[in-house]
Amino acid sequence: MVSKIMENVGLVLEKIREAAERAGRDPGEVRLIAVTKTRTVEEIEAALAAGIRDLGENRVQELRSKAPFLQDKQPTWHLIGTLQTNKVKQALEWADLIHSLDRPSLLAELAKQAERRGRPCDALVQVNVSGEASKHGLPPGDLEPFLRLVAQQRWVRVRGLMTMAPLSDDPEDARPHFRRLRELRDQMAALGLEGVSMEHLSMGMSGDYVVGVEEGATLVRVGTAIFGPRD
Numbered sequence: 388m389v390s391k392i393m394e395n396v397g398l399v400l401e402k403i404r405e406a407a408e409r410a411g412r413d414p415g416e417v418r419l420i421a422v423t424k425t426r427t428v429e430e431i432e433a434a435l436a437a438g439i440r441d442l443g444e445n446r447v448q449e450l451r452s453k454a455p456f457l458q459d460k461q462p463t464w465h466l467i468g469t470l471q472t473n474k475v476k477q478a479l480e481w482a483d484l485i486h487s488l489d490r491p492s493l494l495a496e497l498a499k500q501a502e503r504r505g506r507p508c509d510a511l512v513q514v515n516v517s518g519e520a521s522k523h524g525l526p527p528g529d530l531e532p533f534l535r536l537v538a539q540q541r542w543v544r545v546r547g548l549m550t551m552a553p554l555s556d557d558p559e560d561a562r563p564h565f566r567r568l569r570e571l572r573d574q575m576a577a578l579g580l581e582g583v584s585m586e587h588l589s590m591g592m593s594g595d596y597v598v599g600v601e602e603g604a605t606l607v608r609v610g611t612a613i614f615g616p617r618d
């Protein structure tokens with residue numbers, strides 16, 4: 388198990404490097420987040436041993452149950468799943484970057500808890516570029532007014548955008564959605580809003596991270612391609 392995980396990390400990193408080079412990008416701009424939902428601390432340690440520095444969890448509960456055991460390795464934790472307002476306080480104890488900021492009420496609660504801690508919090512705005520009803524995220528048309536709200540407070544700093552492409556067997560289906568997110572990023576960056584920097588694009592999972600990197604991802608969130616199928 389350990390050697391398979393280490394081998395998979397190497398393979399994924401190699402594909403990221405090739406995709407970045409095809410797109411004329413510096414592979415060093417792309418960080419591989421190992422998505423650890425349902426995985427054991429032992430499995431996660433194997434990924435860290437293979438050079439992974441960034442870990443992603445969907446649920447605050449699962450993050451809290453594992454992160455203390457991995458503290459000595461000092462990983463960067465990403466919270467990539469939907470965040471309920473009543474979990475914000477716990478989330479901020481462990482997560483370094485929240486990928487799922489998608490509504491004013493969550494912005495307000497993040498700002499409140501960050502102020503209480505005396506430490507600004509970093510977040511990405513999740514955008515529903517595909518328009519699928521099942522997907523979380525702000526509609527693209529709501530992004531600019533939302534970022535203007537962000538600019539009115541100083542405890543939550545927006546560092547970029549995140550999206551999920553619709554489920555599909557063909558990675559090419561994700562491309563137009565990822566391209567759209569990059570265009571939105573460029574448009575929003577041009578507004579030059581206070582507290583809003585747009586250096587990150589979090590897009591691409593096991594099935595489509597290569598396309599994500601070709602389209603400009605700086606963060607890819609990969610679970611099964613590293614750890615194998617989930618039960």
Ligand SMILES: *Cc1c(COP(=O)(O)O)cnc(C)c1O
Pocket residue numbers: 422424445467468551591592593594608609610611612
């Ligand atoms: C589970 C999950 C991933 C990783 O999915 P894989 O297909 O296993 O790579 C990425 N992003 C989010 C938001 C997830 O929930």
